Amino acid sequence: MSDEGMTGLSEVTAQEDLVVQVALRAGRIMIENGSEITRVEDTMTRIAKNAGVADSKLFVMITGIMMSITGKQNAQIEPVKKRTFDLEKISAVNDLSRQFAAHTIDLVTFESALIQLEKHPKYFPFWLQLIGAAMVSGPLELVFRQSLTNFPMSCVIGAAGWAAFYWLNRWVKVRFLSEFAAAILIGLLAIVAIRFNLGTSVDDIIIGGIMPLVPGVPITNSVRDTLAGNLVSGPARGVEALMSAAAIGFGIALVLRIM
Secondary structure, three states, X not given: OOHHHHHHHHHHHHHHHHHHHHHHXXXXXXXXXXXXXXXXXXXXXXXXXXXXXXXXXXXXXXXXXXXXXXXXXXXXXXXXXXXXXXXXXXXXXXXXXXXXXOOOOOHHHHHHHHHHHHHOOOOOOHHHHHHHHHHHHHHHHHHHHOOOOOHXXXXXXXHHHHHHHHHHHHHHOOHHHHHHHHHHHHHHHHHHHHHOOOOOOHHHHHHHHOHHHOOHHHHHHHXXXXXXXXXXXXXXXXXXXHHHHHHHHHHHHHHHHHO
16 A cells, blocks of 8 residues: 555544544533433434544443444543533533534534533532522422421522532532531531521421432433433433432431431
8 A cells, every 4th residue: 555545544544533532522521411321322423423424333321431433443432430410511512513513613623622611611600509509499398398488498508508518529529428418417407497496397498408409310311311222321320319319318317316
């Protein structure tokens, strides 16, 4: 084979490797931030097709992704070592994928944007998260218990519980322990609020306070993945959601038992 042929072959191989690398990075970011497996597979497939790869093979799980191009010996694996919930990142990856499909950005720019997204995540500031937690706790307490008297304390204690979870999760890096500790704090604050006549029902305040911690997204994704035929990732997400629910329940039960 001539030197020009070898150079052309090397360029094609490098381009295919870049396609796989960008698709894997995009898929990992989506899984790390709470996307369902079906959406990840669809986004990665579209990235490959828009890059000129007509046939690619994917194997996506919540703990790792494998991707290869049919007929090529260039399969790559991307581990997923952390999982959180940030729908802003998922939306950002989808927007970049659409821009790439519209040819407004090239593959190199796409990869650079993904790297920047990981370094500088689009996440809400802590104070806004506290307000969001309060606005989840209080209104849901009204929905489930119809107690306007306990609305203010549900908002305050829900925000306090989320603050505890947020900071512990940054230090401990174990979500279930952070949820357990936050649930204990919520239970203690609810009991203190009742003893100081700041509310009328411990149960009502606790129900509102734990709502920001309830694993709604994992449960939803578990059902969606299972219905889509992902019988490994779906149940795995379900177990993860069950462990979160158990951590919250054990924390509240411990406080009520002791106090």
